[in-house]
Amino acid sequence: QKEVEQNSGPLSVPEGAIASLNCTYSDRVSQSFFWYRQYSGKSPELIMSIYSNGDKEDGRFTAQLNKASQYVSLLIRDSQPSDSATYLCAVNKRGGNKLTFGTGTQLKVEL
């Protein structure tokens, strides 16, 4: 079982819709969770981080964490073509000093 799992996609959504990206992790001692966006040929950039159960909102982005189910998700409201990218989920264990990444979900926002 992979430590961090994501559906590779592609996930296609129409412009203006809500995109829902999901991630599961295997290690219960994981503490910090991050979502990165990566455009083709570019480096990953941080979008959101979340540490506590529940929702965290930042503009059009909402991260959701459920530690009991070992599940973290990213919602993108009012999706735009510029949101088309690969979204990487990353997990850090308590006291650890490195991130473990999922393989990423490719999102396509269609006009």
Added chain:
Amino acid sequence: NAGVTQTPKFQVLKTGQSMTLQCAQDMNHNSMYWYRQDPGMGLRLIYYSASEGTTDKGEVPNGYNVSRLNKREFSLRLESAAPSQTSVYFCASSEMAGLALGNTIYFGEGSWLTVV
């Protein structure tokens, strides 16, 4: 990209050649990392340095060596390149070891390496 600079950006090597990827950060970060990214495999940690003077193996260290030259610089060396090392390499840094709440890692722009 948040003050992490990698060189070279592109490199073609022949099997068996050696080379060093250089990385420097100007954010006064303690921790530095080398990842590789391959299609379908995601980002995998090669080596990391939690603080100046220390280095540790990550998930895929075989065939690589690293040097934490000082607080700013962290290099990755391929002693005898193999086609399996064809990949995109990312250097990254973070503010403190432990990735405590509020901290994350920042990536350089990447180095595209092809081994023929």
